[in-house]
Structures are given as structure tokens and as C-alpha cells.
Amino acid sequence: MILLHSFAAAAVQGSGSPETRPNFSWKPILHYATSKVTPQQNIDEIRISFDVLRSLSPCNFLVFGLGHDSLMWASFNPRGTTLFLEEDPRWVQTVLKDAPGLSASTVNYRTKLSDADNLLSHYRTEPDCSPTQSFIRGNSKCRLALNMLQDEVYDKEWDIIMIDAPRGYFPDAPGRMSAIYSAAVMARNRKSPGVTHVYLHDVDRKVEKMYAETFLCKKHLVKAVGRLWHFEIPPATNMNSEFC
Numbered sequence: 001m002i003l004l005h006s007f008a009a010a011a012v013q014g015s016g017s018p019e020t021r022p023n024f025s026w027k028p029i030l031h032y033a034t035s036k037v038t039p040q041q042n043i044d045e046i047r048i049s050f051d052v053l054r055s056l057s058p059c060n061f062l063v064f065g066l067g068h069d070s071l072m073w074a075s076f077n078p079r080g081t082t083l084f085l086e087e088d089p090r091w092v093q094t095v096l097k098d099a100p101g102l103s104a105s106t107v108n109y110r111t112k113l114s115d116a117d118n119l120l121s122h123y124r125t126e127p128d129c130s131p132t133q134s135f136i137r138g139n140s141k142c143r144l145a146l147n148m149l150q151d152e153v154y155d156k157e158w159d160i161i162m163i164d165a166p167r168g169y170f171p172d173a174p175g176r177m178s179a180i181y182s183a184a185v186m187a188r189n190r191k192s193p194g195v196t197h198v199y200l201h202d203v204d205r206k207v208e209k210m211y212a213e214t215f216l217c218k219k220h221l222v223k224a225v226g227r228l229w230h231f232e233i234p235p236a237t238n239m240n241s242e243f244c
């Protein structure tokens with residue numbers, strides 16, 4: 001209900017009635033007002049990306065993971081591009097059945113959570129993982145690079161990246177290592193003015209924390225609320241041999 005209040009507040013702010021604004025939709029409000037399932041992020045966590053989305057939208061918003069929050073994220077970015085990357089093709093079908101307007105594509109991750117420590121050693125020894133190289137598309141040697149995404153992901157500059165997937169709570173799950181690494185590379189490669197906002201959820205877990213500190217950098221951490229960290233990552237001015 002508190003979340004619904006945020007939607008409604010966003011809808012009625014500004015001049016004119018909400019319906020007259022381009023791309024305004026009551027659908028998400030109706031959906032969340034009648035749904036018994038709520039998103040996993042809490043209101044305080046959601047609010048920190050909501051505030052940035054409201055100031056940057058329409059913008060390019062990349063979201064790792066489809067879930068009960070997807071319609072909400074897309075509705076916070078009317079007229080912008082919001083693209084969801086999801087590991088589970090069946091879950092894509094399930095979510096799109098109820099929300100066919102969302103843009104989503106499936107990602108075949110090539111990592112396992114149980115390899116998280118080895119992958120950090122691999123990063124330190126594989127030249128193509130180095131920030132001096134800093135590429136993802138076609139990077140087959142660096143196992144942390146998401147090299148299997150659709151071209152749109154590489155061709156766009158993402159203003160906001162939300163990492164709330166893939167699953168990272170059992171050994172055979174893909175873990176968020178490559179999502180975190182790839183988000184850092186995308187942010188460092190930004191050519192447009194401004195920073196890239198990167199949000200990472202579940203930072204109470206060891207792997208998320210370790211990878212965030214290695215690739216997203218404590219010096220870029222601007223907010224920590226609940227289990228969510230917010231980074232503002234500037235474009236890399238010199239391609240150092242370390243991310244942080």
C-alpha cells in the first residue's frame with residue numbers, strides 16, 4: 001500500500017491530469033493495488049532508485065532479473081528504454097504473460113556461484129579481464145564478461161543499471177559475479193556526460209560484497225540502504241590496471 005502511494009504521488013505530480021501525459025499508464029497502479037505479491041526490495045530500498053529514475057527519466061535503464069517489481073521499474077521510466085535480462089526462460093514467459101509490454105531477454109550465464117573465488121583469481125591473471133582492455137562484447141577469454149547478450153545491450157549507454165539477479169543463493173546458481181563485472185565495464189566505458197548509476201541488491205551476501213568492492217569500488221558508493229548499495233561510477237579517464 002505504501003508503494004502504491006508512491007506510484008500515485010508520481011502520477012499526480014506535475015501539471016495537467018496524469019492521463020494527458022505521454023505514456024502515462026494506470027496499469028501498474030491497478031496491478032500493484034490488486035496484487036497479493038509484493039516486490040522483494042522494501043520501500044526504502046526502492047525509493048533510492050525511484051528518486052534517481054524520476055530525475056533522469058526518460059533514460060536507458062538496464063535491469064538484471066525479472067520479478068514482481070518489473071512492471072514498477074518500467075513504469076518509473078516512461079518513454080525511456082527499460083530492458084530486463086533474465087536467466088530463466090520459463091520465468092520470462094510467466095512474467096510476460098501478465099505484462100506483455102515489458103522488454104526482456106534471456107541470458108545464459110557461464111558462471112556458477114561456487115566458482116566465485118576462482119573467478120576472482122581468473123580475473124587477476126587473464127589479460128582480457130583487465131580494465132586496460134575493458135570490453136564485454138566478443139570477450140570469450142574473460143569468463144566474467146557477459147559476452148552473450150543481444151547487441152542492444154552493448155550498443156546503448158545505460159544510465160542506470162539495477163543488479164537484482166541472477167540468483168546467487170545456492171552453489172549451482174549463476175551468481176552475480178559477471179553481472180557486477182560487466183556493469184563496471186559498461187560504466188567505465190561511458191562516453192555520454194554524467195555518471196552511471198549502479199544499484200546492487202543483496203549486499204549482505206559475501207560474493208556480492210566482495211565483487212562490489214573489487215569492481216564497483218567503495219569510493220563510488222554513494223548510498224547504502226537496507227541490503228541495497230548505490231554506486232555512481234564515472235567514465236574511466238585513464239585505463240588503470242585496477243578497477244578501484
Ligand SMILES: C[S@@+](CC[C@H](N)C(=O)[O-])C[C@H]1O[C@@H](n2cnc3c(N)ncnc32)[C@H](O)[C@@H]1O
Pocket residue numbers: 038039040041064065066067068069086087088091164165166167
Ligand atoms: C532475487 S530475484 C529478483 C526478484 C525481484 N527483484 C522481485 O522483487 O521480484 C532474482 C531471480 O529470481 C528468479 N525469480 C524471482 N521470482 C521468481 C518466481 N516467483 N518464480 C521463479 N523464479 C523467480 C528470477 O530468475 C529472478 O531473476
